[in-house]
Amino acid sequence: MKIVVLGGDGFCGWPASLHLSALGNEVTIVDNFSRRRIDEELGAGSLTPIRSNAERRAAWAEATGRHLDLVELDVATDYERLLDLLVTLRPDAIVHFAEQRSAPYSMKSSRHKRYTVNNNVNATDNVLCAIVESGLDIHLVHLGTMGVYGYGTAGMKIPEGYLDVAVNGEAGEMHREILYPTSPGSIYHMTKVLDQDLFAYYAKNDALRITDLHQGIIWGTSTPETQLDERLVNRFDYDGDYGTVLNRFLVQAAVGYPLTVHGTGGQTRAFIHIQDMTRCIELALANPPERGVRVKIFNQMTETHRVRDLAAMVARLTGAVVENVPDPRNEADENELHVTAEAFLDLGLHPTTLSQGLLGEINQTAAKYRDRVDFAHIPARSLWTKDRQPGIPAAYREDSPGGLPTDPVTAIDAG
């Protein structure tokens, strides 16, 4: 297959590009490197020493003899070049990762909110519009989030995208299958709701073939492909904005920082290992919907856990200390989350479980690169509303009586 990977330089896009290339597909990466520029804006960076995209692609060619193309363009603003690319390349499929994907980043300020909305909505609309204008039958696979469902789903098992409801019709009760009612928890999550509306519309009006993957939180860093050469190393975010919760706990454990549990840690979240993500993309590409049918939605996750249980698990493995800190998010302290996620299992996914993968991840990544950790970037500081507090452990608060700790124990050695 000829596949365009939008956002193919990112945390998910890079290993997905390698995986698709390894399978023998012709892969063209499109990226505007906005994520690398955000590293500069935040003064933060990947725990792992990621290489330039050119060096990454050269290393891939060396290691495998396979070629990856790169087109640097902004999907949200450079419509003409995007359209040109499609018309010239005539891809079979597009995998769309090219969005601003951090919830805390999307809440930092008006500028960050507006950038996230503008970038994500226009990126998605441009892709859809360009597929229609190209006249080509391109299958679009998009990375969405479990967060579109919201976490106020107590008492219900979340289906894969569509919900059967009964309503009072004029001639008695009638049934309808509707998009699951959304309740996003941040501006970022809301943009994925907007995406979902765009997909529903273009699938209906233009009979586009679209798959939307409602993905859980990724954990892990490496895949068999990124491990082929050090220069292929994937990014690993541990900071309060881009770090995903489990990866952050692993780094915190590795450097002896308390595991920062927001609020009671009663939030239940869905997880998937990064390698399973690449495999799900492969399966989604191999199983496109027909033309003229509704958007195909998968729940792309393999386990759910409460945040405090994850922290306890990491603490057990490493000896790290858990600390409950304020929750900077405007969210319920405790929530249930029961998810239907059979479709990928039926297609042959064999998930990597936390219990299998966690220790390896700690040793291979968190412990290996712990010297690169900048403590100042660990806590989550972006507030959902003005009256929230940043998620900083007591000893690290500016008003902490003893001053900031200077020589943290590396709990992982002790553990």
Added chain:
Amino acid sequence: MKIVVLGGDGFCGWPASLHLSALGNEVTIVDNFSRRRIDEELGAGSLTPIRSNAERRAAWAEATGRHLDLVELDVATDYERLLDLLVTLRPDAIVHFAEQRSAPYSMKSSRHKRYTVNNNVNATDNVLCAIVESGLDIHLVHLGTMGVYGYGTAGMKIPEGYLDVAVNGEAGEMHREILYPTSPGSIYHMTKVLDQDLFAYYAKNDALRITDLHQGIIWGTSTPETQLDERLVNRFDYDGDYGTVLNRFLVQAAVGYPLTVHGTGGQTRAFIHIQDMTRCIELALANPPERGVRVKIFNQMTETHRVRDLAAMVARLTGAVVENVPDPRNEADENELHVTAEAFLDLGLHPTTLSQGLLGEINQTAAKYRDRVDFAHIPARSLWTKDRQPGIPAAYREDSPGGLPTDPVTAIDAG
């Protein structure tokens, strides 16, 4: 009250601004005059000879002694000035009309689709963001559309925004009130779905007070305020892009052009007279929701009709001929539409009915200005998909054997 009217130079915004000013409110109009530039782009124009906004405001001051302020700015792109305006003026309410509002225009080309999405989403997001950043408790009243519900609502009476549904919970059936599931029929209508998601989010996270008016199709042109002086005349669009269906029939009748019914004309639509729209805005402003509750949604319409019945009504009154032409839209030929719209009646609205108002509208506007009609702009030419046909009557098609009619009968004199 101090009120900012975004889009206050437009078809709805201008009479609404006058009405709110007449009631003694302090009104500031914000507009970037994009609608006037679109007239130039399309080479089309208002049937009525509308004046510049400066002349309009001067005429209003002369006629009533009341002052209207104008701030020319683009709500979708000029966030800083919008925020400044709010912080300086400290308005009690904002009425938000500032969007690209034509469905056919939104479907003309990729550029038009992209402009509509970009303009409408960013305008709405900027307003919401600016209200949050200002820290002020400003009530936002937005003009949405009945079209968010979609027209696939057979067998159900559409509630005012929220639908009670029963779902299978893990412990048996449970009830939820959800936003009515959407099914927009054009890119334009879809942007109103996106708006709705933005509102739900900001009402939840930031406790903003928001009223969303799901408005039917406006008919009529004049209100008591616009009739005070000829220079206050409202715009009247009759072209295939911006003309609303009934207003187009009135003009077609006035110039002896066939009443162009798309397809079978079995589409059922919701209508409201322009004067009732101004009154609904007044009522919505007087009845804001509390802080911290969900978005208040009204169905702002007073009657529903099938398009072919409207055409028959206009034909009866004027002697005009009805012609079924191809439907350029991708829509069902026939649909039912039953709408709940009690909230405004309960608040004291006394609607103007078609049967009372139609004849006056024909004489005062359509017949009066018929010399200004450009026949080339009458048919709807914007196609929803490539395989659709424009809505041109047989005699006016380019391939018509007799050539284009040169001296149309003015059916209204004959009728």
